[in-house]
Amino acid sequence: MRTAAIGATRLELVRGDITDQDTDAIVNAANRGLSGGGGVDGAIHRAGGPRIMQECRKIGGCPTGEARITSGGDLEARYVIHAVGPVYNDGVSGEDRLLASAYRDSLRLAMENGLRSVAFPSLSTGAYRYPLRDAARVALETAIEFVKTERHDLELVRFVLFDERGLEEFERALDRLTTEH
Numbered sequence: 001m002r003t004a005a006i007g008a009t010r011l012e013l014v015r016g017d018i019t020d021q022d023t024d025a026i027v028n029a030a031n032r033g034l035s036g037g038g039g040v041d042g043a044i045h046r047a048g049g050p051r052i053m054q055e056c057r058k059i060g061g062c063p064t065g066e067a068r069i070t071s072g073g074d075l076e077a078r079y080v081i082h083a084v085g086p087v088y089n090d091g092v093s094g095e096d097r098l099l100a101s102a103y104r105d106s107l108r109l110a111m112e113n114g115l116r117s118v119a120f121p122s123l124s125t126g127a128y129r130y131p132l133r134d135a136a137r138v139a140l141e142t143a144i145e146f147v148k149t150e151r152h153d154l155e156l157v158r159f160v161l162f163d164e165r166g167l168e169e170f171e172r173a174l175d176r177l178t179t180e181h
């Protein structure tokens with residue numbers, strides 16, 4: 001576990017399962033069809049029950065680099081923010097920009113809904129094969145920039161890493177970013 005204060009917002013890095021988080025919203029690593037799948041997506045729909053998929057069907061889909069919001073169904077979190085990160089190709093096909101955009105659009109939805117806390121998994125670093133080290137830098141850079149520059153009610157932005165290696169990469173990336181500034 002690691003924390004950093006970005007103005008009035010606490011940034012937290014923890015190891016855990018995204019479906020256990022008691023934040024106002026949890027973020028899903030979704031696909032463009034919002035049609036469910038494995039990894040985080042599978043875990044969220046299993047734990048949250050069928051209501052979330054019913055709402056996803058009504059929404060119909062979401063372009064890469066954007067996010068959509070539904071209720072949290074049976075989850076402790078009141079909302080699920082479904083973010084679509086890029087599939088990693090060669091690293092020069094706009095992946096960084098699209099990954100940053102998926103985080104930013106999720107934070108925008110949290111802001112517009114007046115949320116105080118949100119928990120993210122590491123988007124795109126599973127089935128979508130984004131290298132963890134680069135993904136950690138993009139995730140943290142984007143979140144720090146957002147909470148510094150936008151007017152919002154966010155008191156807590158938490159990154160929930162599923163394994164030790166994920167947590168270590170995020171911790172290293174945070175150390176690099178906070179010693180640079």
Ligand code: AR6
Nearest residue numbers: 017018029031036037038039040041124125126127128162
């Ligand atoms: N809690 C937190 N992190 C998790 C959990 C969990 N319960 N389960 C896996 N991770 P992925 P993607 C980590 O594959 O790469 C789906 O089929 C995992 O170790 O969930 O964005 C969707 O429908 C990895 O580091 O998301 C899409 O089609 C990270 O979460 C596609 O996969 C993301 O892995 C999205 O792929």
